[in-house]
Amino acid sequence: KQEVTQIPAALSVPEGENLVLNCSFTDSAIYNLQWFRQDPGKGLTSLLLIQSSQREQTSGRLNASLDKSSGRSTLYIAASQPGDSATYLCAVRGGFGNEKLTFGTGTRLTIIP
Amino acid sequence: NAGVTQTPKFRILKIGQSMTLQCTQDMNHNYMYWYRQDPGMGLKLIYYSVGAGITDKGEVPNGYNVSRSTTEDFPLRLELAAPSQTSVYFCASLAGPTSYTFGSGTRLTVV
Numbered sequence: 001k002q003e004v005t006q007i008p009a010a011l012s013v014p015e016g017e018n019l020v021l022n023c024s025f026t027d028s029a030i031y032n033l034q035w036f037r038q039d040p041g042k043g044l045t046s047l048l049l050i051q052s053s054q055r056e057q058t059s060g061r062l063n064a065s066l067d068k069s070s071g072r073s074t075l076y077i078a079a080s081q082p083g084d085s086a087t088y089l090c091a092v093r094g095g096f097g098n099e100k101l102t103f104g105t106g107t108r109l110t111i112i113p
Numbered sequence: 114n115a116g117v118t119q120t121p122k123f124r125i126l127k128i129g130q131s132m133t134l135q136c137t138q139d140m141n142h143n144y145m146y147w148y149r150q151d152p153g154m155g156l157k158l159i160y161y162s163v164g165a166g167i168t169d170k171g172e173v174p175n176g177y178n179v180s181r182s183t184t185e186d187f188p189l190r191l192e193l194a195a196p197s198q199t200s201v202y203f204c205a206s207l208a209g210p211t212s213y214t215f216g217s218g219t220r221l222t223v224v
Contacts, residue, residue: 004155034212034213036215042217042218043203043215043216043217043218044156044203044213044215046212046213046214046215049212089155089156091156091213099144099161099163099207100146100158100161100171101146101156101158101205101213102158103148103155103156103157104155105153105154105155106155
C-alpha cells in the first residue's frame with residue numbers, strides 16, 4: 001500500500017527566504033507525482049506535475065524535483081511572499097493500471113511579512 | 114466554464130438521513146474520483162471510475178455508493194449519514210497523463 005509522508009507538518013519563514021518542502025513515498029512504482037496548493041476553505045490548485053521519467057519541473061518561483069528510486073520529492077519556493085501562505089500537498093499516482101492518487105497530509109506554510 | 118462542478122457547497126445532515134453529492138465535468142475526462150478530507154489531514158480516496166459504467170472502491174468506501182451512467186456525471190450517495198462522515202468532499206477528474214482537476218468541494222456536517 002502506498003504511503004505518502006510530508007515533513008514538516010507546519011513551517012513558518014520570514015518573507016523573502018527560500019524554502020524547501022519535503023515529500024516521501026514508500027512505493028517507487030509511480031506514474032507521476034503532483035504538488036498542489038490548498039488555501040483555507042478552498043479546493044486544490046495544481047502547481048507542478050512530474051512524470052516518473054522526469055527529474056524536475058519548474059514554474060516561476062517554484063521548482064519540484066523527483067528522485068523515484070529513493071522515494072522522495074522536494075518543492076523549492078524561491079523568494080517567498082506572504083501570498084505563498086497555504087497548505088501544500090503532494091500526491092503520487094500509481095503505476096500502469098493503477099490510476100489512484102495517494103495524498104500526503106500536507107505542509108502548512110506561513111510566510112511572515 | 115470548463116472544469117469540475119460540485120453541488121451543494123455546504124450541507125448539514127441529521128444522523129440517519131441520506132443525500133447525494135453531485136459532480137459534473139465538461140472536459141470529457143474518463144477518470145473521475147471522490148475524495149474526503151478530514152480536518153488537518155490529506156485526502157483519502159472513496160471511490161473512483163475509469164469510464165461510464167465502471168466504478169471501483171478506494172481506501173474508505175464504507176457508507177458510500179457511486180454510479181457512473183454518463184461520462185460527465187459521477188454522483189456520490191451517502192446512506193444513513195453518521196457523524197464520522199463529517200468532512201469536506203472533493204470530486205476530481207483526469208484525462209491521460211495530464212494533471213488532475215478538482216472541484217471546489219462540498220462541506221458536509223452530520224449532526
